[in-house]
Amino acid sequence: MSAPLAGLKVVELARILAGPWIGQTLADLGAEVIKVEAPEGDDTRSWGPPFVQRDDGAGGTETAAAYFHAANRGKTSVTCDFNRPEDLAALKALIAEADVLIENFKVGGLARYGLDYGSLAALNPRLVYASVTGFGQTGPRQGQPGYDFMIQGMCGIMDLTGDPDGEPQKVGVAWIDIFTGLYGVIGIQAALAERERSGLGQQVDLSLLDAGVAVLANQAANHLLGGLVPRRLGNAHPNIVPYQVFPTADGHLIIACGNDRQFRALCRVLELDPLADDPAFATNPARVAHREDLCRRIDARTSIRVKAALIADLGAAGVPCGPINTVPEALGDPQIVARALVIRPEGIAGLRTPLRFSRSPLTTDRAAPRLGPRLGAGPVAPRPD
DSSP, X not given: OOOTTTTOEEEEEOOSSHHHHHHHHHHHTTOEEEEEEOTTOOGGXXXXXXXXXXXXXXXXXXXXXXXXXXXXXXXXEXXXXXXXXXXXXHHHHHHHTOSEEEEOOOTTTTGGGTOSHHHHHHHOTTOEEEEEESSOSSSTTTTSOOOHHXXXXXXSTGGGSSOTTSOOOOOSSOHHHHHHHHHHHHHHHHHHHXXXXXXXXXXXXXXXXXXXXXXXXXXXXXXXXXXXXXXXXTTOOSSXXXXXXXXXXXXXXXXXXXXXXXXXXXXXHTTOHHHHHOTTTSSHHHHHHTHHHXXXXXXXXHTTSOHHHHHHHHHHTTOOEEEOOOHHHHHTOHHHHHTTOEEOGGGOOEEOOSOOXXXXXXXXXXXXXXXXXXXXXXXXXXXXX
């Protein structure tokens, strides 16, 4: 059996995270991904500590940051200086045979090298060309740089994240970059499917700001359809109660009641049975209206219980709940272990793309590449490592 995207050839002219995340996901799905780096390598090779040291294949040692390894598994690396005619010619020859190109240069930045979509579409009409920028190929901000942190602020998510009385908070990972990368994979696959009908490739225009606003989901709908201005609620949910963090005698847990049946079960476990039939709390709209009163009563009961025992009792009663894990605790969760999400290609630990197919395997046996040879020096060869 072959991986789902076996036979697909991808050239990646991207660095940092959003573009490389597209490339890594396609590589996990079986595509051949050739990462074209500047002579000094992707910026994230130095974004540490921590660093991973390994044999460089030439009798020396290569050091690259864990950050780089998180987004570049499974690729072949080559270096290219766009200002060297022989390198540029070799790159264009590579692209002429590719199915997909991924780039995250500023709008118009590749045109002077003949690497813009129009030039490469003339060279390879079947090419699917994915462009990742902060603000997209059109609009008043198209030429401005955009980074995950500033886009989190601009898209609205930071105004919704954090303590109501504290400062806005960003998400603890580069959330916008990751979402843009995943939308990029969807867009590329859609363009490839359309190519089967038309015989032609096309440009996929990906904007960090577009992606950040697009995943506001119910919060955007609350405003667009209900006229509300969403506000920070800490760990509470704007539309569901109780659906937040609660204290215990030895820490905190999450309780997430999505319907009235689950709320009744919660009341039984916490010995708050009268609340289940109280008109102020019996339905979710009523619970939202009386959020503070209800959560104060729940706090009083959860705060005297031991976390592990309470989680066990709630789980047995069918109430969705869980701990707040550290990253090591999450990676060591028995469910994550059983699903084999942590992989160790070439002895370097990482996280696989979280997809499983009934027939097709993923391709996750190669770690992120060592910095490759200069592209203009000869044809791209399969990775020796």
